[in-house]
Amino acid sequence: MASTGIPKTQTVALVRDLGGTVEFKTDYPVPMPGTNEVLAKVLYTGVCQSDLHTKAGTAAGPDGTPITKIKLPHVGGHEGIGEIVALGPDITHSHGLKVGGLVGIRFSSRICRRCEFCLAGTEQYCIKSTNHLHHEDGSFQQYIALDADYLTVLPNDVDPKVMGPVLCAGLTAYKAVLNTNIRPGNWLVVVGAGGGLGHLAVQYAKAQGALVIGVDTGPGKRDFVLGIGAQEFIDFATEDPIQKVHAITGLGAHAAVVTAGNAKAFAHACEMLRVGGTLSCVGIPPGNPCLETPICTIVIKGLRITGNLVGSLKECMEAVDLVRRGVVKPVIKVRPFKDLPQVYEEMEKGDIAGRIVLQVAE
Ligand SMILES: [Zn+2]
Ligand SMILES: [Zn+2]
Numbered sequence: 295m296a297s298t299g300i301p302k303t304q305t306v307a308l309v310r311d312l313g314g315t316v317e318f319k320t321d322y323p324v325p326m327p328g329t330n331e332v333l334a335k336v337l338y339t340g341v342c343q344s345d346l347h348t349k350a351g352t353a354a355g356p357d358g359t360p361i362t363k364i365k366l367p368h369v370g371g372h373e374g375i376g377e378i379v380a381l382g383p384d385i386t387h388s389h390g391l392k393v394g395g396l397v398g399i400r401f402s403s404r405i406c407r408r409c410e411f412c413l414a415g416t417e418q419y420c421i422k423s424t425n426h427l428h429h430e431d432g433s434f435q436q437y438i439a440l441d442a443d444y445l446t447v448l449p450n451d452v453d454p455k456v457m458g459p460v461l462c463a464g465l466t467a468y469k470a471v472l473n474t475n476i477r478p479g480n481w482l483v484v485v486g487a488g489g490g491l492g493h494l495a496v497q498y499a500k501a502q503g504a505l506v507i508g509v510d511t512g513p514g515k516r517d518f519v520l521g522i523g524a525q526e527f528i529d530f531a532t533e534d535p536i537q538k539v540h541a542i543t544g545l546g547a548h549a550a551v552v553t554a555g556n557a558k559a560f561a562h563a564c565e566m567l568r569v570g571g572t573l574s575c576v577g578i579p580p581g582n583p584c585l586e587t588p589i590c591t592i593v594i595k596g597l598r599i600t601g602n603l604v605g606s607l608k609e610c611m612e613a614v615d616l617v618r619r620g621v622v623k624p625v626i627k628v629r630p631f632k633d634l635p636q637v638y639e640e641m642e643k644g645d646i647a648g649r650i651v652l653q654v655a656e
Contacts, residue, residue, distance in 0.1 A: 300324060300333070300379055306435035307634050309368040312351030316635050322369075325431075325439040327382040332442050334397050336654040338628070339433035340373030340458035341637050343490075343555075344401075348427050349638070358582030364428045372426040373458040374399030374433025374654075375448070376440075385442055396454060398446030398614075399433040400461045401425050401604050405444055418604050433458075434634065436654060446610060449618060456624045459490065459649040460617050462604060464624060466576060467494035467551070468613040469605035471502055474549035474572040478503025481543045483566055485535075486553035487524060488515035490649040491576060495551045496524050497622040498613070504549075507542060509535050518648075522625070539566040551576060557583035564597060572598040626651045 306322040309315070327333040347353040348361075348370060355361045378395045385391055405412050406422040417423070426432035448457065476482050482499045486492040487508030499506050500523045508519035511531040519527050526542055528535045539547055546568030552560050557579040564573055564587040591597070605613070616622045625648030629637065637650050 300437070304436040305631070306369050306431070307371075307631070309349045309370070310366065312349070312364060312366070312368070316349060316638065318632065322435065324437045327380050327439050329382055329384050330442045331382040331439045332378050332385065332391055332397070332445065333380040334376030334399070334438050334440055335379045336374050336376045336399065336433050336436055336438055337454045338375045338458050339371045339399070339652050339654055340462065340626075341371075341634065341641070341650050341652065342373055342462050343641065344427060345370035345372070346638055346641050352580065353427070354578060354582060361428060365430065369431035369434050370427065371433030371435070372399060372401045373462045374438070375454040375458050376433070376438060379437070382442065389442055391442060391445070391447070396448040396450055396452065397440060398448055398457070398461045398610070399426060399438055399440065400446050400610065401427060402444070402607075403430045404441045415606050415608060417606055433654070444607065446607060448614065452614070452618050455628055455651060456626055457614065457617065458651050459494070459624050459626060460614055461610060463491045463649060464494045464498075464613045464617065464622070465605045465610045466602070467491050467553075468498045468616075469602050469609055470551045470574045470576045471495060471498045471504075472609070473600040473602055474551065474574045476502050476504045476549050479505065480548035481505050481507060483507045483509060483539055483547045483550040483563065484524070484553065485509045485550060485559050485563055486577065487519045487527070489553055490646065491553040493518070493522055493625055493648055494622065495553060495576070496522055498616065499551070501616055501621050507539060507547065518625075522623070536562055536565045543568070545569070547571060549574060553577045555579050557586065561586040564591060567595065567597060570596045572600060575599065575601040624649060628653055
């Protein structure tokens with residue numbers, strides 16, 4: 295292993311107990327890259343809503359109850375961009391991995407490659423998978439060991455500052471749009487269009503040829519959402535979004551991507567849809583509420599309802615490529631790593647447009 299200049303200890307943002315505060319620890323060990331691993335130096339990392347949920351102890355599993363099996367102390371971060379600084383002892387030339395190469399630190403960390411979901415290209419659901427949110431330390435640290443076989447290898451000509459949020463928010467938004475089966479010229483509503491996930495959903499929908507209606511609130515969000523290419527903006531605080539969507543589209547929207555964390559927004563989105571429309575669920579409202587749409591509405595209107603958890607590595611690379619080519623432009627604000635506690639506070643208040651990226655490497 296080539297390890298010149300790699301320190302033995304590092305600074306990490308640590309959460310000792312769920313529901314507790316995040317503190318910076320400066321003498322946390324730098325991991326050694328083991329068999330089939332590489333060591334990456336973290337350059338930048340996005341901050342995702344699910345980092346906040348995990349820290350707070352409010353992250354929900356598929357049955358809606360809080361996930362309790364979380365590695366403690368917890369080091370969050372799953373929208374990281376790193377640079378390979380060392381290769382594990384068995385990594386040879388044939389792996390095609392080089393010191394200096396850019397890599398992504400995503401939600402999924404390791405997969406089995408053999409289960410039904412891995413074989414189907416939906417490996418984010420792998421029954422033996424681990425992730426950088428509940429099982430392994432994530433990108434809120436200076437150095438990270440990553441699985442060489444499931445490595446997110448990035449092209450070296452991408453801007454590492456903007457790419458972090460693409461790996462979770464971007465991928466989730468891209469997959470949510472793909473799940474709607476939208477076609478060029480179709481109307482797609484993004485509820486929460488001015489947020490970190492929403493502003494990427496607007497742009498990925500546009501990249502698929504959709505006509506986009508952004509729903510959010512305030513003049514700042516209006517300018518922002520129209521500025522990234524939405525055809526229409528509806529302010530839910532001053533207008534009736536359901537009525538307005540029908541006025542714009544005639545029969546209703548073909549699809550709605552809901553990134554809001556409010557259960558009512560999902561039921562309202564169903565009312566915005568035309569016959570045969572698709573509701574693509576992204577946000578996870580707190581408190582485990584159910585979708586309030588009457589079953590008869592779903593049946594008679596022939597609605598489709600889809601959900602998804604991030605996406606596959608292949609879909610991630612597609613989402614990355616659209617950003618690399620300038621088709622989708624993540625709106626980010628770079629702040630120092632030490633700002634993480636304040637960023638969490640601002641996220642709790644919900645007053646962040648676009649996405650925050652922390653600069654981890656000095
Ligand atoms: Zn995330
Ligand atoms: Zn698997």
